[in-house]
Amino acid sequence: MYVVDRDFGFAPNPFHGYCTLATCKHRIRNTAEVNDWVIGMGGARLKATGKCIFAMRVTEKITFNEYWTSPQFLDKKPVRNGSRKMMVGDNIYYHDSSSNEWSQADSHHSNADGSVNVDNLKKDTSSRNVLLSKHFLYFGREAPVVPHNLLNTIKYENGINHRVFDEKTNDGVRPLIEWLHSQGSLNQVISAPFDFSDSEKRYSGNNSKVL
Structure with missing residues (x-):
């Protein structure tokens, strides 16, 4: 579980039938395995x-x-002059083994002019993994309040970095998953991302700013 600071529909990207985590959160992308759950909680910036x-x-x-x-x-590849869904495509990296160079779409x-943002590239590619899900709940702006109990x-607790909770050692994990399943239909975008109206903007990891 981790706190989602920005919700453009980019990381994660819930569109086109899959929820994908292909950028940011390199530690999660490194360590998560098939059948693990990744849960994104709202934070102060989103007032969630x-x-x-x-x-x-x-x-x-x-x-x-x-x-x-x-x-x-x-369809997960970005088209910056396309629809908002296409603007936030997260299928953006390719590694050329012959030259040992990365391409960033x-x-x-x-960067604002479409050129490679080196800071973002370095952080994103510190894990080469992409997490895919055909079993997801994406609430966006209609994010439900998780019961305190x-x-x-x-x-x-909300905080920096992600937290790992193991169902084998934590009795609260299964009730949480069951509650989530009761909140909406699987594999649908229940509501638009919080920041979807700004999907044309860019994010710079160098100064953590949306430009």
Whole structure:
């Protein structure tokens, strides 16, 4: 579980039938395994503290190159002059093994002129993994308030970095997952992302600013 600071529909990207985490959160992308749950909670910036923005059970874990070259995920590639869904495409990285160089598509993580944002590239590619989910709940702006007793039972608190809760050792995990399933339909965007109206903007990890 972690606090979602920005919710453009980019990380995670819940569109086109899959919820994907392909940028940011490199530690989660490194360590999460198939069948693990990744849950994003709201924070102060979104005025959504205590609310669940999304929950995805990892159903597949692939590399950037597998993501980039798969025809199945063509719609996840960004089109910056397209619809808002296409603007925030997260299928943006490809590694050329012959030159040992990374390519970054014109995207939410590029510079304002579409050129490579080196800071974002370095952070994003510190893990080469992309998490895919065909079993997710994406609430966006209609994020429900998670009952305090559920959060207290697993001992969750908003803070920096993600927290890991193991169902084998934490009795509160299963009730939380069951509650999430009761809040909406699977594999649908229940409501637009909090920052969707600003989907044309870019994010710079160098100074943590939206430009």
